Amino acid sequence: MRLKGVNYDVGRVLEGHPTRPTYDAAVVHRELEIIRSDLHCNAVKIQGLEVGRVMAAARAWRSGWHRRCSRRTSKRRSSMR
Secondary structure: OOOEEEEEOOOOOOOEEEOOOOOHHHHHHHHHHHHOOOOOOEEEEEEEEOHHHHHHHHHHHHHHHHHHHHHHHHHHHHHOO
């Protein structure tokens, strides 16, 4: 499998300013969906200072990946019948 990925920032401080002052889980989930479906990435490096944000984004990425794989598996199974 060939990897194609991006870095995803969930909040750091650059030059004294936060890159994401507020964290909205719905926005993060949507942005990760865009990375997966529109950019066709199968890998993402999640970076940030707050562990809770990093873990939430990782769960969002993993849950989306699981749904995508489940759809592929169900399509293969139905085509085998």
